[in-house]
Amino acid sequence: MAQNDTVKLIGSWVSPFSIRARAALHLKSVKYEYSDEPDVLRSKSELLLKSNPIFKKVPVLIHGDVSICESLNIVQYIDEAWSSGPSILPSHPVERANARSLEAVGGAKDDEGRMAAAGKLMENLAILEEAFQKNSKGLGFFGGENIGFLDLACGTLLGPVSVIEAFSGVKFLRQETTPGLIQWAEKFRAHEAVKPNMPTPEEFVAFAKKKFNVEWWAFS
Numbered sequence: 480m481a482q483n484d485t486v487k488l489i490g491s492w493v494s495p496f497s498i499r500a501r502a503a504l505h506l507k508s509v510k511y512e513y514s515d516e517p518d519v520l521r522s523k524s525e526l527l528l529k530s531n532p533i534f535k536k537v538p539v540l541i542h543g544d545v546s547i548c549e550s551l552n553i554v555q556y557i558d559e560a561w562s563s564g565p566s567i568l569p570s571h572p573v574e575r576a577n578a579r580s581l582e583a584v585g586g587a588k589d590d591e592g593r594m595a596a597a598g599k600l601m602e603n604l605a606i607l608e609e610a611f612q613k614n615s616k617g618l619g620f621f622g623g624e625n626i627g628f629l630d631l632a633c634g635t636l637l638g639p640v641s642v643i644e645a646f647s648g649v650k651f652l653r654q655e656t657t658p659g660l661i662q663w664a665e666k667f668r669a670h671e672a673v674k675p676n677m678p679t680p681e682e683f684v685a686f687a688k689k690k691f692n693v694e695w696w697a698f699s
Contacts, residue, residue, distance in 0.1 A: 484543030486511035489527050491519045493686050495635040496550035497538040498677050502631055503557045505672035507564040554631055565625040600640070604657050607633060611659045619666045626670055634667040641680035642687045 488504065488511050490497025504511050516527060516537055523535055530539045530546045540547045540556065547556045558567040614621045614629065621629035640651055652661050667673060678686070 485541075487514060487541040488512070488538060489514045489516060489524075489530060489541070490538040491516045493638075493678060493683065494519070494537055495638055498638075498673070499550040499631050499635040500538040500540060500553045500557075501676040502626070502635070502670075502672045503554045503567060505676070506567060506626060507557055507561040509557065509561055509563070550635075551632060554628065558628075565622075567622070567626070567631065568628045569622070600643075600651055604651060604660065608657045608660055611663055615659070615663070620663065626667070626672060630663075630667060634664070634673065635677070637664055637668065638678060638680065638683040642683050645680075645684045646687075 486504070486509055488497070488500055490500060490513065492515055501513070514524070514526060516522075516524060519527070519537055527537065527539065528535060530541060531537075531548050534548060536548070538548075538550055538553060540553045542556075542560065547553050554567060610629070611621055614623070616623055618624050620626050621633075626634075644650055651657075652664060654661060668677065
């Protein structure tokens, strides 16, 4: 597969998983065409159905004649297919394995998975805080100086977390328990690869109020 083959991403503006893929493409300075599915839960384009006929979900990366589904698979594919920009996955085999093993904390792929993940979020944040302190080496991101695989896996879920916080009244990121993650979240949202494609917490909350029943987000 040639690096200069046509690249297209099918996504949805509010999907954390689509944001994940867009940020990875930006990190690698890949030029691509973006096709947004604004109401993907109710209406799916012919291109999406053709590109992901089994699961019919976004995001889908189309590189030449190849279609790649699932956001974390897309991130890994982008990292391996394009040598431009910083490496997303660590180059050291042990660090690379650690990044993949921790991705499950931020890798829930459906509503049931996200609900289960939210129930365990408090205990998981302690693990993430420890992982951040260890992996960041005193720098801004899990990947060190640059955004890496864990940053994309977990950072793009900050939007849904803000929605859960808004409707549950519970703050998950707190200075007394997760000081490192609070600073990391601010840096992640402000990064040039993320900010143009990631809605603000207020936009996520407004979308949730319009699209979903409040009780669903509050897990009542």
